[in-house]
Amino acid sequence: PATDLIKDDYAGYPLNMFCVPKHYEADLTDIMIPAGLINDRIERIARDIVQDIIPQENRGIVVLCVLKGGYKFFADLLDKIKQLNRNSEESIPISIDFIRLQSYKNDKSQGSIQVIGGDRLENLKGKCVLVVEDIIDTGGTMIKLKELLAKHEPKCVKVASLLVKRSARNCGYKPDFTGFEIPDEFVVGYALDYNEHFRDLSHICVINENGKKKYAV
Numbered sequence: 001p002a003t004d005l006i007k008d009d010y011a012g013y014p015l016n017m018f019c020v021p022k023h024y025e026a027d028l029t030d031i032m033i034p035a036g037l038i039n040d041r042i043e044r045i046a047r048d049i050v051q052d053i054i055p056q057e058n059r060g061i062v063v064l065c066v067l068k069g070g071y072k073f074f075a076d077l078l079d080k081i082k083q084l085n086r087n088s089e090e091s092i093p094i095s096i097d098f099i100r101l102q103s104y105k106n107d108k109s110q111g112s113i114q115v116i117g118g119d120r121l122e123n124l125k126g127k128c129v130l131v132v133e134d135i136i137d138t139g140g141t142m143i144k145l146k147e148l149l150a151k152h153e154p155k156c157v158k159v160a161s162l163l164v165k166r167s168a169r170n171c172g173y174k175p176d177f178t179g180f181e182i183p184d185e186f187v188v189g190y191a192l193d194y195n196e197h198f199r200d201l202s203h204i205c206v207i208n209e210n211g212k213k214k215y216a217v
């Protein structure tokens with residue numbers, strides 16, 4: 001499937017073209033991906049996933065949400081897959097699971113990934129698992145998660161990430177399904193955070209230096 005490539009010289013949209021909460025207006029450079037465009041892209045990813053999984057897996061899949069950042073993409077992607085499931089000749093039964101992985105402080109990965117709670121992954125044994133993530137940056141989180149999942153002997157693991165960042169820090173890991181490939185900038189919104197701020201922002205935006213200072217820990 002295609003990956004919507006957002007080039008390095010992409011200017012983004014001015015904040016006054018869309019609705020942004022007042023409390024964040026001074027902290028953002030521009031809107032990189034408006035919520036409407038995210039929604040449209042997810043509709044196509046849902047179709048790509050269903051068409052890829054249906055032929056091989058009619059016993060159903062487990063959709064695993066990587067908290068916290070993956071929760072919006074997980075919810076919206078599931079809605080689109082459910083829409084397909086109720087309007088096609090074939091459908092895939094879906095069960096859901098959650099796992100919380102944490103590694104970022106300010107705009108840097110701490111290198112060590114912490115597993116903070118989440119379901120016991122025993123019931124993934126023998127199942128086809130679709131991991132849903134918000135972004136692949138260094139790839140550290142995904143590498144750690146795949147190690148964790150392998151211990152529970154799933155039948156197969158596919159990964160859908162809304163964003164993949166083009167960065168020198170990237171270990172080269174590529175998910176099976178990608179929403180947008182983006183430039184090497186720290187983005188927030190649509191559940192992506194900076195020290196737990198900006199998860200309440202609908203659009204994917206670029207945080208500015210003012211925002212990085214204001215919310216630095």
Ligand SMILES: O=P(O)(O)OC[C@H]1O[C@H](OP(=O)(O)OP(=O)(O)O)[C@H](O)[C@@H]1O
Nearest residue numbers: 067068069102103104137138139140141
């Ligand atoms: O490819 P990487 O360099 O590992 O970065 C990507 C991961 O980092 C962020 O999670 P974070 O640690 O911020 O926790 P959160 O999901 O709760 O925001 C993001 O949600 C991804 O899970």
Ligand SMILES: Oc1ncnc2c1N=NC2
Nearest residue numbers: 137185186187188192193
């Ligand atoms: O750009 C980003 N925005 C939010 N969170 C993360 C990012 N990259 N890795 C984790």
Ligand SMILES: [Mg+2]
Nearest residue numbers: 067068069070
């Ligand atoms: Mg995360």
Ligand SMILES: [Mg+2]
Nearest residue numbers: 069104193194
């Ligand atoms: Mg985060």
